[in-house]
Amino acid sequence: MEYTQLGRSGLKVSRLCLGTMNFGPETSEEDSHAIMDRAHELGINFFDTADVYGRKLGEGVTENIIGRWFAKGGGRRERTVIATKVHNPMGEWPNMRKLSALHIRRACDASLKRLQTDYIDLYQMHHIDRDTPFDEIWEAMEVLRTQGKIIYVGSSNFAGWHIAKAQETARRRGFNGLVTEQSHYNLLTRTVELEVLPACADYGLGVIPWSPLGGGLLGGVLRKIDKGRSASPHMVEQLEKHRPAIEQYEAFCDEIGEQPANVALAWLLRQQAVTGPIIGPRTIEQLNGTVRAVELADELDDKALARLDEIFPGPGGPAPEAYAW
Template identity: 65%
Template sequence: MEYTQLGRTGLTVSRLCLGTMNFGPQTDEPDSHRIMDTALEKGINFFDSANVYGWAENRGRTEEIIGNWFAQGGGRRERTVIATKVFGAMPVEGYSGDSPWPNSDRLSARNIRQAVDASLRRLQTDHIDLYQMHHVDRRTPWEEIWQAMETLVEQGKILYVGSSNFAGWHIATAQEVARHRNFLGLVSEQSLYNLMERSVELEVLPSAEYHGLGVIPWSPLHGGLLGGVIRKTEEGRRRTTGRAAEALEENRAQIQEFEDFCDKLGQAPGTVALAWLLHQPAVTAPIVGPRTDAQFASALDALDVKLSAEELARLDEIFPGHKTAPEDYAW
């Protein structure tokens, strides 16, 4: 297993991050525990979750599954770098209204305090290694957010703070306020980034690199479109509907070209898509969110794939990327 530092911290994490979004909604608890055990056996020490995972009326269920796994002992918690998130509306005890209870879905100091304590209970641990803001909260002042996070660090409830789905200027603003407070600030950014969606190359990745943040890409296979969707559909192993079907038709020629290229390489499309991310200098660890053991095993294959300069250039031809702004839109 390859390891790297998370941004400019002393925290060492595996080059793949195990995403747990499917634990609960699509993968039952025993299978989820088996996948996490396999991850540790393979050397993956970086797990990502969120307080809202489990979704709908089961928000928080994913963290509970992880907590029950930690409770089995055997060094599971000690060997795991656990990341979770705060932001989305969560159930409030004694309240069953249709709309969120005020302050249950923001980054107010009050909600951050309540949310971290709830996550710690569900995870059955005394601290969270990486506590991430799931989305930016434009209504709450950064001074308030950082004061709340500083308190959690002082209390030992969290070690590091990360962001998710931030724009480049959000990262810059957050870091500037943190610097004035003599606080470490953000250490990572979790962004939508893959061969088909490369808009973060314009400003998010340059900002993250400048400010010393590790980058943790989510949806590395773009909802399965980079996982051999055309062949799987033709063979009856996958059925696309709704937005996925529309996206496939809009990008069919491009995706077909990609799958043909992967055939020439002798590699599965999903493996190549993950390997491409691992070759990007700003990337710390792509998130893989397997529903099954087979999907997890396929993701691990990407660690052994080394793409040549010519192969990387060919992928850029199929899926053109971006230069750093403003060079990207110079004419």
């Protein structure tokens, strides 16, 4: 496994981030623990979760699974850079969501309890909160950091101007601000190249792409269907929308002798400001297969990258050059 700095921080994280959203709803607790153990064996030290993961309102199912894994000891917590999130509803009442100082305080304490740890390495805002000023958000984060409950702060699903506003507010307060941004980014979804990636590069944020395989479309979907794998109605709809590009993509992967999922991950690892994409394996076999992507990222030459740009054209580079001059 290769490692890199987490944004402009001094923290070292693996180039692949283990996503845990499937833990509970799709993967049993026993299998989830086995996947995390295997991730450590493979050198993956960066795990991502959220208080809302588990699909049961307010229960923090996935964080609890991770917490019971940490409780097994054996250096599991010490070897792990754990990232979790705050913003989405954890109850029906109005102050059980978003980024008020009250909710941030309560949500952090609840995550710490579920994770069975006394600190969170990376505490991420799951979404922008348009109703709460950044001065209030940063004051709450400053208190948590002073208390030793969080170390770094990240964002998710922020626009470029949100990142700029957050960072300038933090700078005025003498606070470190954001070190990461978690964005929806893959070969099919490249809008963040306009504003978000340039903002992250300029402010020193590491980008953590979520849904790197486009919901499965970039994971060899045509091959799987040909082998009799069933597809959801949504997957069928998206496949028909993108079929010409997906056909070209899988043919290109066959040409270079690589798995489509690994090519998609490797491409992301070559993009501006990207720290590491979030992989969401449901099984150990799926996890084992992703490690090749780190090696492949070093092997993709300019010709291969140009071919991928032909198949999946991006927005044309950063703004405003992408649409003006």
